[in-house]
Amino acid sequence: MKNTKNLKYFLPAVLLVICTLPLAAQGMNNSLLAYSRMGVGARVIAMGEAGSTVTNDVISGYWNPAGLTRMKDFEVGTMVNVSMGLDRSHNYASVGNRFGFGALALSWVNANVVGIDGYNENEEATGTFVDSENSFALSYANNIGKFSFGFGPKLHLSTLDSETETGFGVDLGAKLDINQFLEIGVMARDLYSQFDGDRVPYQLSAGLAGYPFKGLTLAADAKMEQDEKPYFCFGAEYWTSIGGDPEADSRLSLVSVSEQSSWQDALSSLQTGLRVGYNRGTLSAGTGVRLRNFQLDYVFRYNNHEVFANDHILSLILRF
Numbered sequence: 001m002k003n004t005k006n007l008k009y010f011l012p013a014v015l016l017v018i019c020t021l022p023l024a025a026q027g028m029n030n031s032l033l034a035y036s037r038m039g040v041g042a043r044v045i046a047m048g049e050a051g052s053t054v055t056n057d058v059i060s061g062y063w064n065p066a067g068l069t070r071m072k073d074f075e076v077g078t079m080v081n082v083s084m085g086l087d088r089s090h091n092y093a094s095v096g097n098r099f100g101f102g103a104l105a106l107s108w109v110n111a112n113v114v115g116i117d118g119y120n121e122n123e124e125a126t127g128t129f130v131d132s133e134n135s136f137a138l139s140y141a142n143n144i145g146k147f148s149f150g151f152g153p154k155l156h157l158s159t160l161d162s163e164t165e166t167g168f169g170v171d172l173g174a175k176l177d178i179n180q181f182l183e184i185g186v187m188a189r190d191l192y193s194q195f196d197g198d199r200v201p202y203q204l205s206a207g208l209a210g211y212p213f214k215g216l217t218l219a220a221d222a223k224m225e226q227d228e229k230p231y232f233c234f235g236a237e238y239w240t241s242i243g244g245d246p247e248a249d250s251r252l253s254l255v256s257v258s259e260q261s262s263w264q265d266a267l268s269s270l271q272t273g274l275r276v277g278y279n280r281g282t283l284s285a286g287t288g289v290r291l292r293n294f295q296l297d298y299v300f301r302y303n304n305h306e307v308f309a310n311d312h313i314l315s316l317i318l319r320f
Contacts, residue, residue, distance in 0.1 A: 035111035036135050040092040042297035042315040046286030047235025048277025050219040052205040053185035058096040061105040061139035064173035064187040065150025068103040068141035072319045079315035087115045102142035109135040129161040146177035156195050169193025183209045201226035215239040235277035293319045
């Protein structure tokens with residue numbers, strides 16, 4: 001009966017996303033804001049970007065805003081890609097907090113290309129300039145029982161040399177905790193998004209996460225970008241040293257870090273995680289270390305590309 005009650009919230013959320021797609025498709029430019037779909041956070045990237053359901057921290061503002069309900073009160077998240085090459089960079093930062101009325105998170109996705117050669121109309125060199133692409137999102141999430149929902153309006157800002165262009169968008173997401181072994185989630189990215197007068201292509205994700213035993217997470221997502229064929233993402237994660245730690249699980253409990261007696265108590269729960277993933281011919285593998293108030297993750301992503309280098313990505317989450 002409880003699952004049936006939760007489904008009455010989850011199914012309308014799915015239908016709402018589907019019904020809005022035809023309107024979001026009008027006048028679309030499929031190449032816009034590609035950096036905003038590159039993924040953030042070493043943990044989910046290492047799991048093949050199958051993040052619509054497993055996301056459970058401040059980085060949820062990107063993968064599925066509904067996951068923000070799993071934050072531990074106040075969290076800060078950062079990410080940097082340390083090996084992009086070709087004078088490119090990809091960065092991310094977020095901060096979030098749980099309140100009595102729900103959870104809020106502010107996030108920033110950034111991509112830069114520096115050292116671009118500039119020329120005037122006479123093909124004379126004028127020096128170099130920078131292309132800076134930024135997306136800012138303010139995400140909100142809440143839950144009704146085991147059903148969680150979230151949304152995030154976004155501002156897009158692009159600066160190329162001395163010219164600035166802006167746009168806007170919105171993300172929607174929902175999650176349903178079926179039982180202790182299974183969750184499902186859906187996410188719609190960039191619904192009704194526009195940039196410089198053009199429509200931004202939406203991206204849909206629907207996935208499930210299984211927790212067969214303590215410490216192990218198995219995830220699978222089906223994704224579709226506008227005017228593209230659907231594809232699948234798969235990932236797995238295992239946390240070691242799960243002996244007596246009450247939080248040593250693939251799904252962290254909602255016990256506030258502020259409730260812990262001391263830093264010494266927090267340090268006693270050191271864990272290490274291992275992850276693998278697959279996404280459209282791209283393989284990824286990563287690891288991480290976690291305390292109750294600190295998590296550092298790394299991922300190596302094999303891009304299988306003739307021009308672009310493989311990725312080495314680091315991300316950090318602090319919990320207070």
